[in-house]
Amino acid sequence: MSSASARSHVASGAVSRWSLRVLGLGFLALLLVAPLVIIFFETFKDGIQPPLDAITSPNGLHALKLSLLMVVIAVPLNTIFGVACALLLVRHKWKGNALIDSVINLPFALSPIVIGLALYLLYSTNDGWFGPTLAEAGLEVLFSVPGMVLASIFVSLPFVVRETVPVLQEIGTEQEQAASTLGANGWQTFWRITLPAIRWGVAYGVVLTTARVLGEFGAVTIVSGSISGKTETLPLFVSKEFERFSEPGAYGASLVLALLALMTLLAMNLLKRKEDA
Amino acid sequence: MGISVEGANKSFGDFQALDDVSIEVPDGSLTALLGPSGSGKSTLLRAIAGLETLDGGRVVIDDEDVSKKPTQKREVGFVFQHYAAFKHMTVYENVGFGLKIRKWDKAKISDRVHELLRLVQLDGLAGRYPSQLSGGQRQRMALARALAVEPQVLLLDEPFGALDAKVRKDLRTWLRHLHDEMHVTTIFVTHDQEEAMDVADQLVVMNNGQVEQTGSADELYEHPANEFVMSFVGEVNRLGDDFVRPHDMEVVLDADDRTKEGLVQRIVTLGFEVRVELVLSDGTEVWAQLTRAELQRLELREGQIAYLRPIQAKSFNGSSPSASQGASTPPGSQDDGEAEVSAAV
16 A cells, blocks of 8 residues: 555545544534533523522422432332342343343333323222222322332333343353352352442443433323322423423423433442542 | 262253262372363362252262252362452452451451462562452462362362463462472362373373273373273374373384384474374374484484384273273272283383
8 A cells, every 4th residue: 555545544534533523423412412501591591590499499399309209219129129130130040031031121112101001000099900909908009109109110120130131141150159169158249249240230220220210201190190299200390380381490490300310420420430440 | 178979960951961970089189180171070070169069979078968068168169260350359358258258357367368378479469459460370369269268178170271381380380389288188170181190199080971080190191991091191002902102112123023014204303202103004193202312223214114013002992982990990900991911122
């Protein structure tokens, strides 16, 4: 290859590299960043007071608290279930695994609104399968917190499993076997060897689960009835504010949601950096 | 602590990894399980550790049947071919793991870990992570980790298999010295007959899930129970029904009634030793191992005719490599199928 053509080769490499960058960044800017920036500007269009008032209104604060409550309940439960399920899938091979493996993905495949309707049918106090019995026992599932927790768990269930399974497969079983020859029982091996080895997979699953629970709208709308100040999470609050043209409330609450999501991602990055150091 | 395995059976699906295997490992010995891949040697070792569950048979350690005991209660040290280092722990934490599980106090753990790190010559590297060590260092760390808990027995599964030739040789010499100091009953698995003969007091040769023969390196080499053992523990030529080691082949220039005629095909000089490859009149290819001096005396050249005289030959009438006749044979005894033909020169 002559040096001239080699140079032009390098040059065309640089051109394609730059066009890829422009394409990639442009795509991100247009589809992801622009909407968030718009929300930011719209929120503070008339200063900081209107959105602050909307969010600190009793309904706004209640929605925020309820959203965080969903996270606090659904995320730990799905983390425990997800890790246990991943262990079952990877470490204990049996015939039922193929079935579990495909069922786990159901929440990804189903529209959240369908999930909401399914839960509604199960727990309806009139003619649901479980509803009447639970109602007799004094437990109201629909239009209250338990139903919303169920919906949140349902829609965010696959994340931890999906992120943990490949990591478990990758680390193999030798370290666990070594631990057992050194006298560690199953529980000690899990806490001291397996969990530390898979922690980044689990952490990533937790972040995705948290984001999903915070943002869930469709399934929660159906089972909660979206009662202001009672069964309204932040996304439902945003929707309702938007419907009644209360822009500061809608945009302000959206911004809070976006910030929460950002904080989750940031927390994970910080943890990871500390780990690498 | 002696180890014995009695009538062990294990299948993986259609594959029979262990077929009625019994071995006896004397207290304080260093025993090698030697065999080609798929011979069942690793499965047997893992069964002793409890990492595999036997379909049938017993594992007895120090007169106690441990067949039903889980791995963590068998008090065995186990070293894996690929180290199985705890990647998220430092060298110090790796070696101290078993002691921490046993709830030793910090000062005692520190003393013991440093003592072991000195033993395996890693004292300066306590704070490193496994990813910062070489293969040989990782394996020594794994060995220190296994020894830290003062196991009844030490089991090593192809411990040097993943290391390069030089390190492998150093480590096995070092393992032998270590064993001579510690006297812990040790079994190690290898497919390398030279390694086994170099290190072990006792060798157990396995093939197709069965024990072919048990004995010292000398016994196996001098009195192999069958063709498989003979060809696995050293080089071998086949002359009709007879098996002859290349160094038991004399090359002469004059024929007599015991010699066979051959055409010298190739002469390869490997330092002190010379490998002379010949083709016999019936097409059999054989080789003889000579010294340099012998070659010079004979003035052998490629393409000439020479005569072979087997000094010592063995025949195993009707025995096949998979025959299990060697399984229960006491070391060194003569088998029915073995007839030794010795010719004094």
